[in-house]
Amino acid sequence: MSKLTKAHITILDALGGKDGPIPIDQLSGLPAAGPALNSHLEHLSSRGFVTRTGKAIALTEVGKAALTDAPPTIADQKKPKPAAKAPGAPPTKKSRLVTLLKSDTGATVPDLATALDWLPHTTRAALTGLKKSGYEIDKLPPLEGSRSSRYKLVEAA
Numbered sequence: 728m729s730k731l732t733k734a735h736i737t738i739l740d741a742l743g744g745k746d747g748p749i750p751i752d753q754l755s756g757l758p759a760a761g762p763a764l765n766s767h768l769e770h771l772s773s774r775g776f777v778t779r780t781g782k783a784i785a786l787t788e789v790g791k792a793a794l795t796d797a798p799p800t801i802a803d804q805k806k807p808k809p810a811a812k813a814p815g816a817p818p819t820k821k822s823r824l825v826t827l828l829k830s831d832t833g834a835t836v837p838d839l840a841t842a843l844d845w846l847p848h849t850t851r852a853a854l855t856g857l858k859k860s861g862y863e864i865d866k867l868p869p870l871e872g873s874r875s876s877r878y879k880l881v882e883a884a
Contacts, residue, residue, distance in 0.1 A: 731776075731793060734758040734767050739776060739790050748783035824853055825862070825880060833867050833879030854878060 731739070741754045757764060768784060771777045776790035818826075820843065827834050827842055834842075840850045858864055863881040870877065 735771055735776075738767055738771060739786065739793060742777065742784065742786040742790065745786070748778075748780055748785040750783050752782070754784075820853070821857070824857065828857075828864065828878060828880035829882075830879070832870070833865075833877035835869075835873070835875035835877050837875055839878075 737758045738754075741757060742749065745754075751764070751768070759767060768777065768779060771790070772779050774789075775787055776793055778785050778787055823843060824839065827839055836847050836850050836854075839845070839854075840847050843850065843853075845853070854864060865879050865881055867877040867879055869875055
């Protein structure tokens with residue numbers, strides 16, 4: 728059997744509840760339009776999932792069978808839960824970053840980049856990601872003789 732993409736499954740789903748040929752422009756929720764849609768329909772037609780007659784399209788028995796065998800669409804799937812960390816597994820990059828930010832004096836971007844073996848722009852992006860995920864990070868003034876600001880994780884009160 729030919730592998731179906733999400734776009735193909737969406738097209739077959741749109742045809743699933745219809746009987747007989749349906750004008751293409753009357754289908755709703757199609758993943759593409761114009762030449763891209765024609766390319767998807769040509770693929771489905773060449774594999775026997777649909778029949779095309781002019782500007783109308785109909786689902787074949789093969790297409791109906793593919794719908795029952797198709798994996799669930801994105802709307803049907805629930806977000807997967809993060810896998811539990813295995814005991815003895817190495818710490819995650821995020822947990823290493825959080826640990827470094829908990830130090831009494833804080834940490835500079837160059838210090839974090841060196842410790843985590845990251846580039847400075849990656850380190851700054853990770854700090855932004857922590858802020859977006861709910862962590863509160865204080866920006867502290869540089870230490871004497873340094874030009875780099877320090878960052879410290881604010882402990883919950």
